[in-house]
Amino acid sequence: MIKSMTGFGKSTLNCEGKTIVIEIRALNSKQLDLSVRISPLLREKENEMRALIVKELERGKIEMNIYIEKTDSPTVAIDDNLAKAYFNELTKLSKYVNNPVNTDIFAQTLHLPDVISTPKEEVSENLWNVVFAGIMTTCDAVNRFREEEGDTLSADFTYRIQLISSMIKEITPFENNRKVELKKKLIESLENLPLKYDPNRLEQELIFYIEKLDITEEKIRLCKHCEYFLDTLKETNAGKKLGFIVQEIGREINTIGSKANDFNIQQIVVLMKDEAEKIKEQLVNIL
Numbered sequence: 001m002i003k004s005m006t007g008f009g010k011s012t013l014n015c016e017g018k019t020i021v022i023e024i025r026a027l028n029s030k031q032l033d034l035s036v037r038i039s040p041l042l043r044e045k046e047n048e049m050r051a052l053i054v055k056e057l058e059r060g061k062i063e064m065n066i067y068i069e070k071t072d073s074p075t076v077a078i079d080d081n082l083a084k085a086y087f088n089e090l091t092k093l094s095k096y097v098n099n100p101v102n103t104d105i106f107a108q109t110l111h112l113p114d115v116i117s118t119p120k121e122e123v124s125e126n127l128w129n130v131v132f133a134g135i136m137t138t139c140d141a142v143n144r145f146r147e148e149e150g151d152t153l154s155a156d157f158t159y160r161i162q163l164i165s166s167m168i169k170e171i172t173p174f175e176n177n178r179k180v181e182l183k184k185k186l187i188e189s190l191e192n193l194p195l196k197y198d199p200n201r202l203e204q205e206l207i208f209y210i211e212k213l214d215i216t217e218e219k220i221r222l223c224k225h226c227e228y229f230l231d232t233l234k235e236t237n238a239g240k241k242l243g244f245i246v247q248e249i250g251r252e253i254n255t256i257g258s259k260a261n262d263f264n265i266q267q268i269v270v271l272m273k274d275e276a277e278k279i280k281e282q283l284v285n286i287l
Helices: 040-057 080-096 104-110 125-191 199-212 216-232 239-260 263-283
Strands: 007-015 018-027 032-037 060-070
Touching: 007 125, 018 040, 018 125, 032 040, 040 060, 040 125, 080 104, 125 216, 125 239, 125 263, 216 239, 239 263
Parallel strands: 032 060
Antiparallel strands: 007 018, 018 060
């Protein structure tokens, strides 16, 4: 079945003293537009993450955010020897310039380069496996969201296509009456002119004229396009294909309107155009 491009998924994981939150949002877009915001710890894995998103979500404007919060005590390293060397040198300098020695030197020492540092953390294989599985789970949630919305859109498309199909049948009575009225009007117009005409020749010209205005083929093609649209709804990733079909539906409706030469038929054509446009508007959100 068809899927919408709109979706949302969120997963919360715990591993190695860290809480990991993964959020993925997807909106409609003609191409894949992927934006990734992740913790610096996972930066080296960004290409693998992108490849996974492309495989699982395929198309759309997609935004993935991964937040990591440490839940255990942070690790801090203090270089005692370096701090002592800084402190001694600052104390000597303070005495040399006749600056009163005070406790501010100790506070200043702590802010000097490399005295206090946080060891660089690398992503472990275990943590990466947990994050990878979390991204997969979040993508599954997005796809479920997409499928549910796709079902809703599919029902709406089916309703509107069936509505167009029913309106094709409504045209037939007006179409038959149109031929009679057209012939009647032409004869009345000729009879009001101070000219003589050949009834046989008039009949031939009427047949030719009515054939030019005949919409039988357009109605048949329109019915076939509607059937094809409904069949294609059962396929996966059929958004672009459905777009092409609804273009053909619109083309046949326009041709019927241009050939109609009847107010009642043109009213029905306007209603069919309205339904086709509503389908077209929604199709931009189909994968």
